[in-house]
Amino acid sequence: xxxxxxxxxxxxxxxxxxxxxxxxxxxxxxxxxxxxxxxxxxxxxxxxxxxxxxxxxxxxxxxxxxxxxxxxxxxxxxxxxxxxxxxxxxxxxxxxxxxxxxxxxxxxxxxxxxxxxxxxxxxxxxxxxxxxxxxxxxxxxxxxxxxxxxxxxxxxxxxxxxxxxxxxxxxxxxxxxxxxxxxxxxxxxxxxxxxxxxxxxxxxxxxxxxxxxxxxxxxxxxxxxxxxxxxxxxxxxxxxxxxxxxxxxxxxxxxxxxxxxxxxxxxxxxxxxxxxxxxxxxxxxxxxxxxxxxxxxxxxxxxxxxxxxxxxxxxxxxxxxxxxxxxxxxxxxxxxxxxxxxxxxxxxxxxxxxxxxxxxxxxxxxxxxxxxxxxxxxxxxxxxxxxxxxxxxxxxxxxxxxxxxxxxxxxxxxxxxxxxxxxxxxxxxxxxxxxxxxxxxxxxxxxxxxxxxxxxxxxxxxxxxxxxxxxxxxxxxxxxxxxxxxxxxxxxxxxxxxxxxxxxxxxxxxxxxxxxxxxxxxxxxxxxxxxxxxxxxxxxxxxxxxxxxxxxxxxxxxxxxx
Numbered sequence: 001x002x003x004x005x006x007x008x009x010x011x012x013x014x015x016x017x018x019x020x021x022x023x024x025x026x027x028x029x030x031x032x033x034x035x036x037x038x039x040x041x042x043x044x045x046x047x048x049x050x051x052x053x054x055x056x057x058x059x060x061x062x063x064x065x066x067x068x069x070x071x072x073x074x075x076x077x078x079x080x081x082x083x084x085x086x087x088x089x090x091x092x093x094x095x096x097x098x099x100x101x102x103x104x105x106x107x108x109x110x111x112x113x114x115x116x117x118x119x120x121x122x123x124x125x126x127x128x129x130x131x132x133x134x135x136x137x138x139x140x141x142x143x144x145x146x147x148x149x150x151x152x153x154x155x156x157x158x159x160x161x162x163x164x165x166x167x168x169x170x171x172x173x174x175x176x177x178x179x180x181x182x183x184x185x186x187x188x189x190x191x192x193x194x195x196x197x198x199x200x201x202x203x204x205x206x207x208x209x210x211x212x213x214x215x216x217x218x219x220x221x222x223x224x225x226x227x228x229x230x231x232x233x234x235x236x237x238x239x240x241x242x243x244x245x246x247x248x249x250x251x252x253x254x255x256x257x258x259x260x261x262x263x264x265x266x267x268x269x270x271x272x273x274x275x276x277x278x279x280x281x282x283x284x285x286x287x288x289x290x291x292x293x294x295x296x297x298x299x300x301x302x303x304x305x306x307x308x309x310x311x312x313x314x315x316x317x318x319x320x321x322x323x324x325x326x327x328x329x330x331x332x333x334x335x336x337x338x339x340x341x342x343x344x345x346x347x348x349x350x351x352x353x354x355x356x357x358x359x360x361x362x363x364x365x366x367x368x369x370x371x372x373x374x375x376x377x378x379x380x381x382x383x384x385x386x387x388x389x390x391x392x393x394x395x396x397x398x399x400x401x402x403x404x405x406x407x408x409x410x411x412x413x414x415x416x417x418x419x420x421x422x423x424x425x426x427x428x429x430x431x432x433x434x435x436x437x438x439x440x441x442x443x444x445x446x447x448x449x450x451x452x453x454x455x456x457x458x459x460x461x462x463x464x465x466x467x468x469x470x471x472x473x474x475x476x477x478x479x480x481x482x483x484x485x486x487x488x489x490x491x492x493x494x495x496x497x498x499x500x501x502x503x504x505x506x507x508x509x510x511x512x513x514x515x516x517x518x519x520x521x522x523x524x525x526x527x528x529x530x531x532x533x534x535x536x537x538x539x540x541x542x543x544x545x546x547x548x549x550x551x552x553x554x555x556x557x558x559x560x561x562x
Contacts, residue, residue: 024055061155109311110180209292340560351525367450390443458483466490526553
């Protein structure tokens with residue numbers, strides 16, 4: 001048992017809880033739940049059986065069964081609630097708090113995007129003892145446990161969360177709790193978005209699946225015709241086969257021939273038909289295993305309820321799981337469009353908008369680079385403008401290949417891309433890519449100087465922050481090359497967070513946030529969504545006032561129509 005001395009008190013009568021609330025009316029209350037599983041987002045799935053509520057600063061935890069909670073629901077929803085990953089508990093209780101809940105996990109992430117965020121980790125960090133999670137709770141077998149054992153564990157979690165809240169409030173400049181305040185509204189918006197879900201049009205997915213399976217079968221037949229006898233998805237077997245065919249492959253850290261995607265792509269770019277076939281087959285197989293097969297199993301009455309991860313990436317961007325809809329193929333190509341035609345809203349209509357070149361606009365504003373700023377102000381294509389400047393040509397004489405190269409550098413350099421990666425993107429030699437980068441740096445001196453300043457700062461401080469203050473800490477042996485990406489991609493992510501909250505406030509019912517795009521339930525609202533997104537981004541940070549964060553609208557029956 002923990003020696004933190006949390007005292008669980010069972011609530012047997014609603015009046016007892018109302019009295020406790022009256023005595024602690026000015027205090028935030030920690031909320032935690034114990035559920036019979038983790039699928040709390042899906043209707044009719046795992047829900048909370050036990051609820052713990054503890055006033056911050058006390059060591060008494062009031063324990064409620066689900067039936068008792070329903071009798072005092074309105075009182076609980078009127079409290080200022082604090083939790084660790086409280087969005088999970090809101091789903092588990094179908095909770096609609098009157099005040100924006102405070103989340104210590106979200107605050108911890110804001111202050112250090114690569115730290116571990118579990119309560120157990122925070123307890124170890126600060127030297128607090130904590131009860132180990134019982135195996136039956138991990139296994140979703142809570143109903144087999146002695147209720148008093150559950151109560152002790154629940155009270156202990158509430159107490160550690162209370163300690164963490166108080167610790168974060170003590171930090172300089174108001175503490176992490178206050179710094180992360182905008183993120184708590186984001187969590188409320190994401191909670192609503194997760195609860196709405198995304199409708200899966202299974203008939204279209206089956207048709208698409210049959211098409212992809214046919215293409216995969218054809219690719220496999222071609223590989224067999226080339227002499228491939230092993231498993232095309234096995235790196236070891238593919239490596240052995242390619243070596244036997246006379247191919248020279250780089251070695252992995254373990255000394256095995258590498259058949260990584262980038263290796264095969266470079267071979268394919270150089271005209272290797274075997275590498276091209278392998279890439280085609282692997283890509284199709286991945287679509288089948290990652291989407292075609294699992295999506296129907298994850299659907300509940302035709303609806304998917306993906307988990308939006310707001311505290312997992314290094315930059316502050318969202319990610320998705322169960323399923324990972326961010327990995328649905330991008331818009332280019334017929335397969336990508338066919339995939340997006342399999343998703344809609346519960347109403348069968350969607351509207352939305354997508355920020356236009358948001359990261360490049362952030363970089364332009366922060367660096368004050370005239371080439372980029374002028375392109376955006378004059379509504380010109382920034383990639384063509386950059387190509388013209390770096391090559392010393394007129395805009396009208398820039399070739400499509402030169403524009404493509406400038407575009408690759410525009411986006412790649414913000415993610416720390418060097419000549420080796422650029423040569424892969426451009427299908428050029430290393431020397432050609434290196435010269436292209438040198439021309440780029442000379443043509444955009446303000447951007448170059450700004451980036452070099454960020455790298456110097458990161459190397460000295462091992463810390464870099466987005467405009468919101470979200471902090472990325474680099475480890476002692478970790479490269480700081482990604483510092484630009486944290487600031488640019490991370491600040492773009494902050495703009496999307498502002499936009500999501502604004503769209504939710506206006507009642508437009510967002511159902512997806514994917515990269516720089518918001519998809520909402522409803523018909524003929526694309527321009528409204530685009531306007532709200534634009535205004536939210538333009539008003540977010542004075543440092544970005546030199547650019548306009550335009551968003552492109554769309555609407556229709558499916559995600560593909562946006």
